[in-house]
Amino acid sequence: MSPNNIVPLKHERAVDELELERRAVETEGRAASTWSYKFAVLFLAVYYIRPQDWLPGMAGFNIVRTIMLGWGMILIGEGSQSPVRGWFRTPHDWTMLAFYVYVVWNAPSEAGATMGMFSLVVFYYLTTQALSSWQNVLGYLKAWNALLLMLAIMGVLQTMGMDITGGKSNTEMFKGRLSLGTWMADNPNSLGHSVVAVIPLSFVLFFWKGSALGRMILFPTCASLAIWCAWQTQSKGAFVVGGVLTVLALAVGRPKWVQILLLSAAMTVGVGALSFLPRMESMGDLSSDEGVLGRLMAWDMARTAMEHHTYGVGWRQFVANIIWREGNYYEVVPKSTHCSYVQIGADLGKYGLFVWLLGLWTAMRTIIFFKSEDETEERCRRGTILLVSAYAMSNWMINREYHTEYFLLIAVAASIHRLRQAEAAAAQQNLAGVESDGPESDLSQTPALQLHASIVNGRMIPALVISRDAELDEERPVVKKGGILLNLAVAALLTWLVLAIWDQVLAKMLFS
Secondary structure (H helix, E strand, O other): OOHHHHHHHHHHHHHHHHHHHHHHHHHHHHHHOHHHHHHHHHHHHHHHHOHHHOOHHHOOOOHHHHHHHHHHHHHHHHOOOOOOOOOOOOHHHHHHHHHHHHHHHHOOOHHHHHHHHHHHHHHHHHHHHHOOOHHHHHHHHHHHHHHHHHHHHHHHHHHOOOOOOOOHHHHHHOOOOOOOOOOOOOOHHHHHHHHOOHHHHHHHHHHOOOOHHHHHHHHHHHHHHHHHHHHHHOOHHHHHHHHHHHHHHHHOOOOHHHHHHHHHHHHHHHHHHHOOOOOHHHHHHHHHOHHHHHHHHHHHHHHHHHHHOOOOOOOOOOOEEEEEEEOOEEEEEEEOOOOHHHHHHHHHHHHHHHHHHHHHHHHHHHHHHOOOOOHHHHHHHHHHHHHHHHHHHHOOOOOOOOOHHHHHHHHHHHHHHHHHHHHHHHHHHHHHHHHOOOOOOOHHHOOOEEEEEEEEOOEEEEEEEEOOOOOOOOOOOOOOOOHHHHHHHHHHHHHHHHHHHHHHHHHHHHOO
8 A cells, every 4th residue: 555545544534433423423412312302392292282271180280381491401401412502503593582682672561572472482492402413303393293183183083072172162153164172273274274284294204205104004194184174174275275285295306397297287286176175165256255354454454553653563462453334233343364474564563574584584495405415304304394384374364473383493494404504514524634634633623613522321422513604515505605694685575575465465355
């Protein structure tokens, strides 16, 4: 062997050792973050299933505060397991902070907004620390899917006479349209929009490159239960969102010609099929629907409130009181906007809407523009795309603007962003090792990456701490120069687009 070949071989060995170390770190991180991850799943379960709403023994019990305190203690005890240490390391982190500060600053009652928003933001940051590996992110998405499926199962059981949540009275109030007895699903539209996400999400988790069990049993079962429940809600908006999400699940990651073919089929066969669903026959003349007319009047009042208040009327302050005529009697009826974008615009003004949309955009940018390296990463990417898309579409028809769901979805994207940051820094570390003068160079002094260690269960576990000025690999475009300006520009464009759609709908349907 020639002397010239000695250094390259040593470099290759060093790179291989770093790769093995990276995999070991991820495996150890999963074990170390077990309890924090369990708390993340527990909180997600409490958010969707809400046993405190229908179990007699839990009525009035503040289970959310208990989980937050327990989760915080676990985090203090075991330390952060995030692959990138720190609370403010991604654009998502800073956006959540900006949204919190804006809401509190703009609220009529600062104390009320401070406490009302505090737990939501805390759970965002706790979730970013808990989802410390790709396996954790995938498990979290599977738990999300399972909890939505549980909503569908409880709805299906109610149609069979087993009213677990006591939602029969709500169903009767909505003239037979299925509803549950929980705060999250006490009306058919909310339940319908929740469960339809199970269909495309189950496809990505179990059918796409899945096992025989996933393709033959798990996916068909999940999809059937979700369809059954959604059908009983008779939610027109949920049917539309479910159809769009299904096409999206089939199209993401496919060749361009397949995407064009799917889009064409959706615009022809799909639109025609929607007309056979319950209550969809009235879609052709929405302007004569009293329910739609009431929403449009609320939209018009919200637009007026936003124009007269630069920063909105305040967090959770806008209510549309509409004068409604019944024969010779007039009644003042509070009407929901049934649109998160409209509600945010009235409550927080254009600037608040801008920051809220900035959060959604930073999440979507992360999961759209990175290149996955294996099936697990791609499954996480596609699943998160579907959930964020479902939330963004449904919010045109229901009010979930301040729900925990918004913060948790962005937390999942932020966790993926952190994983990408760590991997990109590790790749840069490997490159620095190959280009160094010899294998004895101290790679831990690389400006972009420092190696620290913590003792967990008697083992030494390295953790990556990324410097703020780290330049990441161009093959993995997560953070780039000018990225902040791009995020702000896109959020501004989205704000303009939302306001344009808002005005166009009012002009076409209310004032035509």
